[in-house]
Amino acid sequence: xxxxxxxxxxxxxxxxxxxxxxxxxxxxxxxxxxxxxxxxxxxxxxxxxxxxxxxxxxxxxxxxxxxxxxxxxxxxxxxxxxxxxxxxxxxxxxxxxxxxxxxxxxxxxxxxxxxxxxxxxxxxxxxxxxxxxxxxxxxxxxxxxxxxxxxxxxxxxxxxxxxxxxxxxxxxxxxxxxxxxxxxxxxxxxxxxxxxxxxxxxxxxxxxxxxxxxxxxxxxx
Numbered sequence: 001x002x003x004x005x006x007x008x009x010x011x012x013x014x015x016x017x018x019x020x021x022x023x024x025x026x027x028x029x030x031x032x033x034x035x036x037x038x039x040x041x042x043x044x045x046x047x048x049x050x051x052x053x054x055x056x057x058x059x060x061x062x063x064x065x066x067x068x069x070x071x072x073x074x075x076x077x078x079x080x081x082x083x084x085x086x087x088x089x090x091x092x093x094x095x096x097x098x099x100x101x102x103x104x105x106x107x108x109x110x111x112x113x114x115x116x117x118x119x120x121x122x123x124x125x126x127x128x129x130x131x132x133x134x135x136x137x138x139x140x141x142x143x144x145x146x147x148x149x150x151x152x153x154x155x156x157x158x159x160x161x162x163x164x165x166x167x168x169x170x171x172x173x174x175x176x177x178x179x180x181x182x183x184x185x186x187x188x189x190x191x192x193x194x195x196x197x198x199x200x201x202x203x204x205x206x207x208x209x210x211x212x213x214x215x216x217x218x219x220x221x
Contacts, residue, residue, distance in 0.1 A: 005209050021046050026108035027076060033100065034071045042070045044143070044169065048211040049073060052141070052167065053081035055216075059165055061138035065128075066090040067121045067152050068144030068169075072101025078141070079110035088114045089128065089137075091121035091144070122148065125155035135161045143169035146186040149193045153217075157202065162221040166203070168193070172213025 008016065023031075023046055034043045044052075056064070056078055062085060066075050069092035079088055092098050095118060105111040117124045121144055140156040142149065149168070156166050170190065176182045177191045194215070197205055203217040 016047065021050060023050070024080060024108070026104055027073065027080075029107075030071065030073055030076060030100075030104045034073065037071065039070075042143075043073050045211045048169075048214060049077035051210060051214075053077050055165065055167070056081040056139065059138060059163075062086050063137050063139075064088045065125075065137045065140040065156060065159060067125070067140065067142045067156070068092060069101055069116065070094075070097050070143075072098065072104055074141060074143065075101060075114055076104055076108060076110065078139075079105065079113045080108060082113060086113050089124070090114055090116045091124045092116070092118060093120060094118075122151055122155070125152070125159065129155065129158055134158050137161060138164050140164075140166045141169070142166065146170065146173075146189050149189055150196070153193060153197070157217075157219060160219050162219055164219050166217040166219070168197075168215040168217070170212045171207060171215045172209065174212060 006012070027049065031043065031046060034040050052074065062083060064078055064082070066078070066088055069075055069090050075088055075090050079086070098116060098118065102111065102116070105114055137159045138161060140160050142152045142156060144152065153166065153168065160166055171194055173187055173190050176187045177194060197203065197215060197217055203219055205215060205217045207213065207215045
């Protein structure tokens with residue numbers, strides 16, 4: 001037993017993967033390809049992806065929002081978990097990175113579920129709000145530029161339905177959020193959002209030490 005979360009040394013982490021991960025071939029291949037990418041640290045871990053897939057099934061998600069796509073692992077894992085009529089609106093600014101994502105979405109047979117919008121995410125989110133999409137999404141995943149995290153959160157909160165779920169990645173930021181000596185803009189923005197959500201009575205929350213930290217915020221009815 002333990003009164004706090006275990007620290008996962010490599011041997012324990014490898015054990016966790018060996019007895020828990022059920023990763024479809026397309027996800028494994030995408031993860032392996034992304035591992036050689038210069039910015040591979042931007043990809044979520046397989047255990048986080050599998051956890052998100054389980055969340056989709058638990059909440060019965062059909063319509064989801066992704067803010068930050070990169071090479072597409074998180075969008076692919078969610079798309080595979082959605083029912084045949086499920087849809088993802090995916091926001092990113094990079095044709096280069098998302099071209100890898102498109103390839104794997106096609107290979108996995110889920111490209112028809114994903115509406116990729118290549119534009120600044122705030123502009124896409126504001127457009128969705130203007131088009132009357134408020135309170136229509138079951139789930140939103142925020143994993144883009146950290147300096148805009150609060151803007152993404154506020155817009156996601158409008159777009160997600162009451163009872164819907166927002167997941168915010170990198171909230172532990174490699175431990176930097178807990179170091180008062182670190183005062184760069186991105187760290188300060190994440191730290192500020194963490195503190196804001198902690199007090200935000202519009203949602204019920206849990207911060208989970210998976211990957212680089214994941215906050216789950218359920219929009220109250």
